[in-house]
Amino acid sequence: MKKLLSLICSLALTSTIFAKDVRLKEPPEDLSKYYPPKSENYQFLFNMYKASTSFTGMLTNVQDGDWNNALKWAKALKESYLKIGKMVPKWDKVLKKREINALVKAVKNKDAEGIKANANAVGQSCSKCHSRYQISAKILYHYPSYDMITLEDPVNHSDYEVHDYMKKMTNSLKLLNIYLADGKKIKAKKEGMNFIKRFNGLTQMCSECHTNKLSEQIYFGKSIKKEVKLLSKAIKNLDKKGIQKHLGNIEMMNCMKCHNVHQVPAMLKDKFEKH
Ligand code: HEC
Numbered sequence: 001m002k003k004l005l006s007l008i009c010s011l012a013l014t015s016t017i018f019a020k021d022v023r024l025k026e027p028p029e030d031l032s033k034y035y036p037p038k039s040e041n042y043q044f045l046f047n048m049y050k051a052s053t054s055f056t057g058m059l060t061n062v063q064d065g066d067w068n069n070a071l072k073w074a075k076a077l078k079e080s081y082l083k084i085g086k087m088v089p090k091w092d093k094v095l096k097k098r099e100i101n102a103l104v105k106a107v108k109n110k111d112a113e114g115i116k117a118n119a120n121a122v123g124q125s126c127s128k129c130h131s132r133y134q135i136s137a138k139i140l141y142h143y144p145s146y147d148m149i150t151l152e153d154p155v156n157h158s159d160y161e162v163h164d165y166m167k168k169m170t171n172s173l174k175l176l177n178i179y180l181a182d183g184k185k186i187k188a189k190k191e192g193m194n195f196i197k198r199f200n201g202l203t204q205m206c207s208e209c210h211t212n213k214l215s216e217q218i219y220f221g222k223s224i225k226k227e228v229k230l231l232s233k234a235i236k237n238l239d240k241k242g243i244q245k246h247l248g249n250i251e252m253m254n255c256m257k258c259h260n261v262h263q264v265p266a267m268l269k270d271k272f273e274k275h
């Protein structure tokens with residue numbers, strides 16, 4: 001019995017195998033009703049946590065032979081599971097209704113085989129939906145958008161969207177390297193200083209999403225300020241080695257780290273918003 005049920009657990013809780021080309025589907029429009037800006041309560045997500053707790057509650061109690069509590073949790077699972085289709089009508093048809101009813105009945109009858117078969121079927125319907133929609137839902141409804149944010153360019157004083165500002169700043173970085181390689185000293189120094197101004201200007205946007213300064217300190221703290229100072233000195237002296245070294249450090253300590261947290265979700269979000 002124990003073995004059988006741990007098998008159910010592992011089947012129900014691991015996702016189905018899927019092909020390596022990752023495809024993300026946009027969830028039905030109705031799902032957006034349960035997320036900001038339409039609602040601050042995350043009702044859909046909380047119903048998911050309830051379903052998950054009930055599933056575990058049912059299996060644990062079956063395993064312990066506490067059938068009264070197993071039935072209580074099975075009924076709670078059924079309620080949360082069917083609620084998915086009430087909240088998002090387009091999803092109603094993917095629910096395994098026959099199996100969820102049979103699951104409650106099997107628990108009532110203390111029927112291990114029936115529990116196994118139906119818990120697996122229901123569990124697989126959970127995993128199937130998650131593999132299609134869970135990442136999309138997180139990107140669309142949990143992650144803030146960069147769209148409304150603009151940054152003032154400290155060099156030409158125009159306002160740019162985040163990705164255009166990034167391009168502008170990166171362009172200064174590339175030109176610094178190009179002019180340096182071409183022996184155009186004055187131009188190299190100018191672009192180098194433009195890069196530094198634009199780099200420092202990045203902190204304008206942090207407070208759009210972060211209310212405490214601690215987050216800013218992680219990418220723009222003491223150690224990065226020191227690198228920027230050393231870079232500025234190297235640019236003034238046209239010290240190629242120093243420039244490469246401190247630029248490399250800035251890329252590792254700042255650009256790459258910040259991109260790992262912010263750029264990846266922003267890129268995914270762009271994909272949904274542009275189609
Ligand atoms: C807030 C943390 C953050 C920091 C620090 C940061 N970036 Fe970015 N960067 C982003 C985000 C977010 C995007 C994606 C914006 C979008 O797609 O709307 C991005 C996009 C980019 C892009 C792609 C622009 C495009 O759309 O073609 C480049 C290039 C780039 N960053 C370069 C840099 C470099 C170089 C540095 C360091 C000198 C840097 N970034 C530092 C957050 C950051």
Ligand code: HEC
Nearest residue numbers: 045048049051052055081091125126129130133134137138
């Ligand atoms: C028809 C679609 C669908 C079905 C069926 C479904 N879910 Fe979900 N579930 C979702 C979506 C979408 C999310 C992402 C919600 C979010 O992150 O805000 C989610 C998220 C979750 C999470 C949250 C994970 C996390 O911490 O981010 C849990 C737990 C969960 N589901 C459990 C279940 C269980 C258990 C079942 C089956 C009994 C189930 N779900 C069936 C769509 C579904």
Ligand code: HEC
Nearest residue numbers: 143144145146202203205206208209215216218219220261
């Ligand atoms: C469009 C919104 C947005 C902007 C702008 C933004 N961040 Fe974030 N940042 C996030 C989100 C979302 C997370 C994930 C944690 C969370 O939900 O708060 C995060 C996480 C972080 C983290 C990880 C640790 C933590 O504090 O949660 C750091 C560090 C961070 N951001 C720094 C920055 C810095 C520095 C800037 C400005 C250069 C910046 N962020 C700009 C949205 C943003």
